[in-house]
Amino acid sequence: xxxxxxxLLALLWAGxxxxxxxxxxxxxxxxxxxxxxxxxLGGAWLLGAGFRALGERWLQREECYYEERNFAARLDTxxxxxxxxNQRPDRGxxxxx
Amino acid sequence: MTAELFGHPAFLLxxxxxxxxxxxxxxxxxxxxxxxxxxxxxxPALPAGESGSVRFLGISLVLARVDALSLVFAFVFLAIxxxxxxxxxxxxxxxxxxxxxLYAAGGLAVVLAGDLLSMFGGWxxxxxxxAFLVAAGRRAEARAAAMRYLMVHLAxxxxxxxxxxxxxxxANSTVFGELNGLGIGAWLVLxxxxxxxxxxxxxxxLPDAYPEASPAGSVFLSAFTTKAAVYCLIRAFPGHPFLxxxxxxxxxxxxxxxVLENNIRRxxxxxxxxxxxxxxxxxxxxxxxxxxxxxxxxxxxxxYKGLLFMGAGAVAQVTGRxxxxxxxxxxxxxxxxxxxxxxxxxxxxxxxxxNGFISKSLVVAxxxxxxxxxxVLLLHLASVGTFLSVGLxxxxxxxxxxxxxxxxxxAPRHMLAAMGLVAGACIALGVAPQLLYSRLPYPVxxxxxxxxxxxxxxxxxxxxxxxxxxxxxxxxxxxxxxxDADWFYRLPAARFVPDxxxxxxxxxxxxxxxxxxxxxxxAAAAQNPPLVxxxxxxxxxxxxxxxxxxxxxxxxxxxxxxxxxxxPVALTLLWVLTVFTALAFAFGAAAWCHRSGGKSLSRPSIxxxxxxxxxxxxxxxxxxxDERNVVDPGANS
Numbered sequence: 001x002x003x004x005x006x007x008l009l010a011l012l013w014a015g016x017x018x019x020x021x022x023x024x025x026x027x028x029x030x031x032x033x034x035x036x037x038x039x040x041l042g043g044a045w046l047l048g049a050g051f052r053a054l055g056e057r058w059l060q061r062e063e064c065y066y067e068e069r070n071f072a073a074r075l076d077t078x079x080x081x082x083x084x085x086n087q088r089p090d091r092g093x094x095x096x097x
Numbered sequence: 098m099t100a101e102l103f104g105h106p107a108f109l110l111x112x113x114x115x116x117x118x119x120x121x122x123x124x125x126x127x128x129x130x131x132x133x134x135x136x137x138x139x140x141p142a143l144p145a146g147e148s149g150s151v152r153f154l155g156i157s158l159v160l161a162r163v164d165a166l167s168l169v170f171a172f173v174f175l176a177i178x179x180x181x182x183x184x185x186x187x188x189x190x191x192x193x194x195x196x197x198x199l200y201a202a203g204g205l206a207v208v209l210a211g212d213l214l215s216m217f218g219g220w221x222x223x224x225x226x227x228a229f230l231v232a233a234g235r236r237a238e239a240r241a242a243a244m245r246y247l248m249v250h251l252a253x254x255x256x257x258x259x260x261x262x263x264x265x266x267x268a269n270s271t272v273f274g275e276l277n278g279l280g281i282g283a284w285l286v287l288x289x290x291x292x293x294x295x296x297x298x299x300x301x302x303l304p305d306a307y308p309e310a311s312p313a314g315s316v317f318l319s320a321f322t323t324k325a326a327v328y329c330l331i332r333a334f335p336g337h338p339f340l341x342x343x344x345x346x347x348x349x350x351x352x353x354x355x356v357l358e359n360n361i362r363r364x365x366x367x368x369x370x371x372x373x374x375x376x377x378x379x380x381x382x383x384x385x386x387x388x389x390x391x392x393x394x395x396x397x398x399x400x401y402k403g404l405l406f407m408g409a410g411a412v413a414q415v416t417g418r419x420x421x422x423x424x425x426x427x428x429x430x431x432x433x434x435x436x437x438x439x440x441x442x443x444x445x446x447x448x449x450x451x452n453g454f455i456s457k458s459l460v461v462a463x464x465x466x467x468x469x470x471x472x473v474l475l476l477h478l479a480s481v482g483t484f485l486s487v488g489l490x491x492x493x494x495x496x497x498x499x500x501x502x503x504x505x506x507x508a509p510r511h512m513l514a515a516m517g518l519v520a521g522a523c524i525a526l527g528v529a530p531q532l533l534y535s536r537l538p539y540p541v542x543x544x545x546x547x548x549x550x551x552x553x554x555x556x557x558x559x560x561x562x563x564x565x566x567x568x569x570x571x572x573x574x575x576x577x578x579x580x581d582a583d584w585f586y587r588l589p590a591a592r593f594v595p596d597x598x599x600x601x602x603x604x605x606x607x608x609x610x611x612x613x614x615x616x617x618x619x620a621a622a623a624q625n626p627p628l629v630x631x632x633x634x635x636x637x638x639x640x641x642x643x644x645x646x647x648x649x650x651x652x653x654x655x656x657x658x659x660x661x662x663x664x665p666v667a668l669t670l671l672w673v674l675t676v677f678t679a680l681a682f683a684f685g686a687a688a689w690c691h692r693s694g695g696k697s698l699s700r701p702s703i704x705x706x707x708x709x710x711x712x713x714x715x716x717x718x719x720x721x722x723d724e725r726n727v728v729d730p731g732a733n734s
Binding site: 005008009012013015016019020021022023026027029034036037038039040041043044045046047048049051052055056059060061062063064065066069 | 354548571576578579580588
């Protein structure tokens with residue numbers, strides 16, 4: 001299976017090398033046979049291995065990163081607006097004047 | 098004018114949104130789909146050029162300017178509003194349904210606006226409605242993200258308004274045309290548009306908010322805000338050199354972050370940043386081909402990104418999960434969803450026969466035409482990263498990667514129908530590009546299916562797939578949060594906000610407690626006004642703890658007892674007689690004054706002829722007809 005896939009890729013590369021260059025080329029790399037294959041493979045490795053390794057090292061944190069550090073969350077905790085001694089008694093209570 | 102206003106697509110959608118509360122659920126669902134359909138049918142009937150002028154505070158507002166550029170955006174906005182509402186047929190909450198329609202109405206108002214102030218109005222409607230859509234995700238995270246989203250967009254709206262007022266002053270015109278070179282106001286407008294187009298580092302609101310919305314809400318969000326910003330950039334800043342480099346950088350930035358992402362909808366959100374980068378880059382290149390490319394790519398992107406969000410939303414709806422580490426093995430449970438998702442994935446990756454291929458290549462060809470080699474390479478790299486994440490990583494880890502499990506459980510039929518419609522449009526445009534090219538602002542002679550271009554695309558995609566095959570273990574997702582530019586306002590703000598907000602919060606709490614005390618006192622006094630008044634008249638406290646030992650300290654007075662607190666009859670009679678006597682004297686005095694001409698009581702009056710003429714209030718903002726010779730991308734209509 002792997003050989004079949006490699007053979008197919010080689011065939012595609014050969015086709016690209018023969019027919020895949022723009023005429024006239026805009027840039028120097030378009031003269032390289034099958035340059036698009038290099039862009040695809042190189043780009044995938046650059047992003048999938050290079051950028052990912054850098055990102056994991058420098059940018060990734062635990063999922064609760066913001067929650068743990070979010071001081072503002074304290075503002076969201078409900079607090080009583082009035083002191084407890086200032087509550088009115090129940091309406092059903094019987095008060096005699 | 099009224100007829101023109103009623104035929105305006107934004108008005109139709111807004112009217113439908115207003116009518117929704119009056120209808121039962123079934124009719125509401127039908128109206129959310131029918132209204133964009135009617136507006137879509139009405140759109141071609143709008144007269145070309147400017148119409149729907151209204152005067153407001155002395156300013157002439159042009160609510161409808163129809164040209165090729167505005168028609169492209171208006172058409173696709175209505176199409177995705179139709180498909181998005183069909184996809185969200187299951188929604189029951191009135192607020193979410195109305196917010197979706199209002200959001201689309203705001204987007205249409207922006208792309209059809211002929212003047213800067215109308216554009217601003219539509220923009221603010223979009224900001225508020227979209228914040229509601231984010232909050233409709235209903236989780237606590239969604240509400241927090243909606244608040245951050247609203248804060249960012251209100252700040253951007255403020256900058257936009259200040260910029261617009263400065264531009265109007267500089268240009269002496271309210272016309273929404275090219276703004277390049279109009280000083281600080283134009284820069285403020287550009288900054289605000291860049292924020293709305295999610296140009297890094299002003300982009301963090303997008304991946305923060307979009308994944309938190311409901312599945313249908315994400316479809317709407319992916320379509321309007323960033324694309325309305327792209328429309329405005331095409332209209333106002335064509336050929337701005339900053340935009341070309343910013344666009345190329347954001348195209349790569351988005352894919353680099355998407356590679357790290359675990360949440361499927363956040364991964365797609367980062368790809369909005371990347372794809373909008375192509376459009377912004379095309380605006381910056383500024384040639385006719387590149388501007389056509391930006392408009393075409395916005396059109397196609399709205400379709401395929403909507404389709405991708407629909408697929409991801411369907412997975413979230415059926416499984417209740419949206420993280421790749423929790424998914425896998427869905428290919429037997431949701432094969433149709435996979436198939437339709439892959440149409441969107443191949444479209445965004447620029448595979449031949451799909452719509453992304455015919456639009457993305459216009460932008461790249463535009464940059465190549467201007468010999469911008471670095472930009473072309475960056476756009477190619479973004480294309481590779483797009484296929485790597487959206488076309489390979491996401492479907493592999495969501496639908497495969499693990500053994501199939503569970504019975505078949507496809508998304509609901511209305512979701513599949515909406516996805517099928519959009520997928521059909523993606524393929525139709527990919528197969529017949531002239532359907533779109535013939536409607537672009539400038540004539541297009543570009544041939545996307547030139548053999549060299551097709552080989553280039555096929556080769557790039559095939560070898561990207563080969564790269565993924567060798568990297569798939571490294572690309573396995575894991576639970577983590579990726580820090581982005583939102584770190585700058587989420588953490589420092591979290592540290593500084595308490596210092597600033599606590600004193601304010603304490604003041605507000607004290608004020609609230611005082612108001613509540615006053616209301617309590619008033620309510621207690623109202624129970625027995627004679628007793629309270631008598632106590633106050635005697636210099637006593639109105640509330641006496643002896644009234645009720647159990648309620649010590651509370652503001653409570655015994656209820657009114659007519660047998661104990663009723664005043665004597667004689668006192669009541671005295672009050673009544675006193676009042677009547679006072680009234681009789683007042684009427685007598687008035688009659689006497691009237692007979693004597695009122696000279697003794699009234700001041701000399703100012704005659705009509707003596708009144709000072711008051712000059713009319715000068716308008717705050719004055720507009721003059723636009724005399725500037727601007728390059729109008731929509732002039733081809």
